[in-house]
Amino acid sequence: MLDLRYLRNHPVKAEKSLQARDPKISLDKLLALDSAWRGVLQRVEELRAERNDAGAAIARAKKAGDDANSAIKRMTKLKADLQKQEEQADEFKARLDDVLLSLPNLADPAVPVSQDKDDFEELRVGGKLANFSFEPKDHVELTEPTGTLDFPGAAKLSGSGFALYRGEMALLEWGLLSWMFKEAAAAGYEPILPPFLVNHDSLYTSSQFPKFMGDVYKLADDDLYLIPTSEVTLVNLGREVTFQGEDLPKRVAAVTANFRREAGTYGKDTRGLVRTHQFNKVELVTFCQPEQASGLFEEIIAHAEKIVKSLGLYYRVVRLASCDLAQQATMTVDIEVWCPGMKRWWEVSSVSNCSDYQARRGGIRYKVSGGKSQLCHTLNGSGVATSRLLPAILETHQQSDGSVIVPKPLQAFVGRERINLPG
């Protein structure tokens, strides 16, 4: 959520920044509602002040044993008037909140302004591009002979869009997650295993709600939702918390499954692991003071980059165009790995600076000693998602016989240096 006061005081600047993301955004309605609301609110507060005075007068009279009837009569009259004004104020406020909640965060000046997703800015390319003396297969073809990625099996259990890992793939997936979780802990993130089900407030704070309710799975009999990302759980660790200034930055990392309805994406990228209703990742979140945010943003990117580099993958780092930013982000940098079999880049990590947008919704604050409490800034990034990492590993390290060399860091988890051996 944006700072209403800022929008009020800098409407032109704010609107310009918002229109970089979506040219259809206008602040006119918001500002009109704001001034209407504040006008009525002023009246409400005057009436309340009067009511409080009258109440005190009644109390005094009663205590002194005087007759309070005339004061009570005055109060009764006041009440009706106040109630009417309050209803009006509530209505304006509700409409104002609707508009305010729909507005995305302001975009960082470094974000390329465009309405075309392809206008991202490529920051750098890293790792090494694998050379093949044969036509590389994609991860589905590679695992078909062994049945270790069993999509028909998953469909039987759950329907389309789910994955079932077996044997070596199960070990590899689990190993990847364990290794990355450990790497995150070694880098100073507190390891967290959170619930996969969260309540409405949590999704509201991290900003999936109210705008993107349709993307999230909801339980039928309880007010609980499956997390679309553990950003939700990690960010909400800070909800209604006031951190001590010296405890910041506070880094947390979770490994979880993530659930997405992917409504409206039927028929798109349906092959293999890359877009399923459930996938795993390690997620990193940092709470910090505003001036620490940009350095920590680079830190998360560097961490994710180190992961893909250690696995011997070819990758690039791109800054997303303004139209492609998530609602809560001021800036997002993606790390994409090259998948030689699918012959395309896939996002394995998305690192976002959310400034105070989530903190304002969730009351995530900090206080330096002697100072007033202020809103934290929140940052998040994947570190990283296995649903794209696993395909990239298989496709990059495949051999002409269909086997796959296991990257060094994972060998201990899988128990061998080469998997997917034929026969």
Added chain:
RNA sequence: GGAGAGGUGACCGAGAGGCCGAAGGUGAUCGCCUGCUAAGCGAUUGAGUGCUCAAAAAGUGCUCCGAGGGUUCGAAUCCCUCCCUCUCCGCCA
């Protein structure tokens, strides 16, 4: 799922219709005292939001005692619904 007990400021805890943003304590900050430390003494110490103000400071209004409704001239206090925590029972990995 059943039965009970609770949810008050950073924390503990009183408060049982009006003078309660809330006693008392702990902690924190500042000062005094002490050779230093401890102890002691005194003072200060919640959040949000509006207005005045160029701004800061200050002043001032409103709101907040788990959440939401209700009763009442008036609710932390009474009633209803919900949420959460704890204890016991049942069920269960």
